[in-house]
Amino acid sequence: MNPGAGLRDGAAIATAGPVRVIGTGLLGASLGLALARHGVPVQLADASPAASALARDLGAGDLVATADAMPEPALVVVAVPPDVTSDAVAEALRAHPGAVVTDVASVKAVVLAELRAQRERGDLIGSDLARYVGSHPMAGRERSGAAAADPDLFASRPWVIAPHEDSSSAAELAVRTLAVDVGGIPVRMAAGEHDEAVAVVSHVPQVVASLTASLLTDTPTEALGLAGQGLRDVTRIAASDPRLWSAILVGNAGAVAARLARVREEIDTLVAALERAAAEGPLTPGAMAAASAVVRRGNDGVARIPGKHGGVRRTYAEVTVLVPDEPGALGRLFAQVGELDVNIEDFEMEHAPRQRVGLAMLSVMPDAATALEEGLTARGWRVVVA
Numbered sequence: 610m611n612p613g614a615g616l617r618d619g620a621a622i623a624t625a626g627p628v629r630v631i632g633t634g635l636l637g638a639s640l641g642l643a644l645a646r647h648g649v650p651v652q653l654a655d656a657s658p659a660a661s662a663l664a665r666d667l668g669a670g671d672l673v674a675t676a677d678a679m680p681e682p683a684l685v686v687v688a689v690p691p692d693v694t695s696d697a698v699a700e701a702l703r704a705h706p707g708a709v710v711t712d713v714a715s716v717k718a719v720v721l722a723e724l725r726a727q728r729e730r731g732d733l734i735g736s737d738l739a740r741y742v743g744s745h746p747m748a749g750r751e752r753s754g755a756a757a758a759d760p761d762l763f764a765s766r767p768w769v770i771a772p773h774e775d776s777s778s779a780a781e782l783a784v785r786t787l788a789v790d791v792g793g794i795p796v797r798m799a800a801g802e803h804d805e806a807v808a809v810v811s812h813v814p815q816v817v818a819s820l821t822a823s824l825l826t827d828t829p830t831e832a833l834g835l836a837g838q839g840l841r842d843v844t845r846i847a848a849s850d851p852r853l854w855s856a857i858l859v860g861n862a863g864a865v866a867a868r869l870a871r872v873r874e875e876i877d878t879l880v881a882a883l884e885r886a887a888a889e890g891p892l893t894p895g896a897m898a899a900a901s902a903v904v905r906r907g908n909d910g911v912a913r914i915p916g917k918h919g920g921v922r923r924t925y926a927e928v929t930v931l932v933p934d935e936p937g938a939l940g941r942l943f944a945q946v947g948e949l950d951v952n953i954e955d956f957e958m959e960h961a962p963r964q965r966v967g968l969a970m971l972s973v974m975p976d977a978a979t980a981l982e983e984g985l986t987a988r989g990w991r992v993v994v995a
């Protein structure tokens with residue numbers, strides 16, 4: 610137990626500090642903030658002195674460089690881009706022979722393979738690998754750097770723990786404990802299995818979002834002004850960092866290429882059908898079926914995405930409320946929903962172009978929807994009937 614350990618939801622923090630975080634960008638600083646607020650000593654290191662100083666200033670921990678008599682870390686978390694992760698992990702294993710080392714890179718098999726290659730070359734000794742267990746919090750955002758860090762980033766999100774044939778159960782337990790202490794939900798998976806999964810749920814979606822958004826670069830401004838929520842939903846992650854994502858994509862090259870080849874086949878089939886429709890008219894045989902098949906398979910896929918907290922997707926009722934674009938308006942709306950004793954299960958905001966109003970879409974349990982609509986209307990809100 611850490612001497613200064615605090616409490617989370619009444620539960621004691623079990624992570625044994627000090628924790629050294631190498632790479633103090635979005636992930637590293639978020640982790641530092643989450644641990645530091647519970648009194649776990651966090652030591653911050655980054656190749657960029659400005660990056661670690663910013664994380665320190667935000668309260669994510671203490672700088673390694675300024676603390677001469679810094680105690681040896683019990684746990685090292687490497688949170689640098691995937692292409693430099695294995696080198697940073699190997700260096701941490703050598704520098705801290707008593708520490709468990711994990712990383713949070715978005716790809717797992719390539720990191721493990723590079724560490725094994727280091728052991729083959731004699732750059733790591735056999736017992737070093739026993740102290741390494743890779744991991745991957747399935748939590749993040751499309752912005753990089755400590756400025757975007759959030760201590761609640763990991764709350765209720767899956768955190769993959771990827772033990773391997775040489776890792777010790779003590780090391781696995783230390784990484785699992787870290788994940789739980791910062792609010793994550795540990796999921797045990799082999800590195801290869803993880804990479805196949807994230808190719809589908811994270812890496813291909815990034816590529817598709819980027820490709821869709823890249824079409825907008827030469828689209829007339831007037832056309833862009835027509836954009837609604839659909840385009841924003843599909844392209845949100847297209848704002849992600851190219852340095853990070855190029856390393857992720859090439860780090861999971863085989864699994865991503867295989868899924869993209871499937872997407873390409875489906876696109877080829879649809880393009881051929883649409884070209885026939887364009888040349889011969891919309892009712893040309895086969896065109897409707899080809900278009901419908903794409904959308905229907907999408908319906909089947911989206912219905913399989915788990916809902917909140919990883920549970921089965923629920924069908925919520927959506928109550929849409931017109932909100933003036935002014936300070937405090939959303940706060941008032943949320944407070945009044947609370948007074949009506951209704952829980953907001955999910956929330957989205959759509960801004961009406963060129964108007965000083967927005968549409969707040971509140972997802973609530975279906976049996977609460979009518980009372981909420983009536984209650985909000987009685988309190989003077991404009992509830993938009995779908």
Ligand SMILES: NC(=O)C1=CN([C@@H]2O[C@H](COP(=O)(O)OP(=O)(O)OC[C@H]3O[C@@H](n4cnc5c(N)ncnc54)[C@H](O)[C@@H]3O)[C@@H](O)[C@H]2O)C=CC1
Nearest residue numbers: 632634635636656657660688689691714715749750753754
């Ligand atoms: N951004 C996201 O949403 C998620 C990212 N990850 C993984 O977390 C890791 C970090 O990603 P972010 O925090 O988003 O990146 P970031 O760009 O915000 O931070 C990375 C930090 O690593 C530092 N760095 C780079 N090379 C270094 C080296 N050799 N030694 C020490 N520091 C070095 C950089 O100066 C930077 O401060 C990546 O491996 C990424 O795959 C995992 C889950 C989500």
Ligand SMILES: O=C(O)C(=O)Cc1ccc(O)cc1
Nearest residue numbers: 715746747748749750751846
């Ligand atoms: O923005 C999102 O929806 C994410 O899912 C973020 C994310 C990005 C990279 C990862 O390796 C894991 C999660």
